[in-house]
Amino acid sequence: MNSYETVFILTPVLSDEQMKEAVAKFKDILQQNGAEIVNEETWGLRKLAYPIQKKSTGFYCLLEFKGEPTIVKKLDVAFRRDERVIRFLTFRLDKYAQEYAEKRRNLRAKKASEQPAEAAAEAAN
Numbered sequence: 001m002n003s004y005e006t007v008f009i010l011t012p013v014l015s016d017e018q019m020k021e022a023v024a025k026f027k028d029i030l031q032q033n034g035a036e037i038v039n040e041e042t043w044g045l046r047k048l049a050y051p052i053q054k055k056s057t058g059f060y061c062l063l064e065f066k067g068e069p070t071i072v073k074k075l076d077v078a079f080r081r082d083e084r085v086i087r088f089l090t091f092r093l094d095k096y097a098q099e100y101a102e103k104r105r106n107l108r109a110k111k112a113s114e115q116p117a118e119a120a121a122e123a124a125n
Helices: 016-032 070-081 095-124
Strands: 002-010 036-052 055-067 085-092
Touching: 002 016, 002 036, 002 070, 002 095, 016 036, 016 055, 016 070, 036 095, 055 070, 055 085, 070 085
Parallel strands: none
Antiparallel strands: 002 055, 002 085, 036 055
């Protein structure tokens, strides 16, 4: 099994619930085809570098998964059929990219665990 990372941009006219539904749809496609989802990140609404389909913003999402190479084609077809997806990119991670992704996940987890402690300390003051 190979490790993959996919980043996709959803149209900004979606509500928060519709965006979560779209992400869940793509996760389901991966899981139904035997992929193991390693990490999911929602980066939120961000400005695009250049207008795409007359839109200047979009919801960015990242999925890291492990699976067979045939899954990538099925995921690409699903992205192309869904009109909510503006752009997408899926690529295989080599061993160095896997190490970097793991470090990034650990750093995000560490920051997330520190934030509640900092908020509790500020609330106590």
